[in-house]
């Protein structure tokens with residue numbers, strides 16, 4: 140059985156942990172050549188080693204890049220094209236949730252700027268250089284390859300829901316990711332470039348679990364989760380795989396929720 144991303148090339152940001160780690164392994168298992176980028180390059184290199192061991196038929200590499208720096212993202216996209224000859228999938232996934240991110244009164248400007256630079260500007264750079272590369276993708280009908288590609292931007296359930304446990308900069312950055320992705324999806328629809336946001340619910344990854352570091356904090360959220368549990372990073376990776384593959388060929392501009400029903404919830408079951 141050919142993999143769902145056979146012959147395709149993917150670049151995944153924040154590939155060293157959580158959603159990025161699981162997506163890197165999953166995309167490679169489906170036949171994609173993958174370039175993993177992370178500021179924590181050691182973490183990305185560990186994931187790349189696993190890929191090389193488990194999936195020797197795919198090409199993979201890991202490089203250090205800070206998504207908030209335009210030159211890093213340009214270099215990473217250039218590297219993917221150099222290694223794989225094309226870029227079919229860009230997963231702009233890296234993001235931070237800063238412990239000092241708070242409400243309108245307490246959040247410092249430096250925290251706001253840092254969060255926006257990584258969570259929003261980083262996604263813009265990723266879209267910009269992926270679009271430029273995808274326009275030049277050669278078509279090879281025998282391998283199911285075509286010009287264009289799929290860009291997936293990680294937003295969050297907090298982009299569409301309010302929370303009385305505020306992280307103002309984070310929430311604002313993720314709302315902007317949704318708006319930006321929708322607009323880019325319309326601009327590039329006729330070039331065969333699809334752009335979708337993925338909106339994870341609260342997950343058992345370091346990003347959230349480091350923040351919810353007491354039972355009380357976790358229970359405060361748990362009561363609102365329709366399925367009575369936090370999500371797993373692999374469950375988001377599976378959603379991203381669908382958006383990355385040609386199975387979602389008529390889907391662009393969506394806010395794709397993988398949130399265990401949270402954004403549809405008024406009252407949870409007992």
Ligand code: NAD
Nearest residue numbers: 153155156157158178205206233234295341342344346347
């Ligand atoms: P994680 O902390 O487990 O992994 C994030 C990775 O991104 C880390 O490896 C980190 O080193 C990397 N990273 C951070 N800043 C970077 C930068 N400037 N450049 C390159 N890499 C950088 O987080 P996760 O839970 O896997 O989150 C991934 C994405 O999902 C984030 O955008 C996050 O906001 C979003 N999200 C997470 C949750 C959740 O509950 N975990 C919920 C909704 C949305």
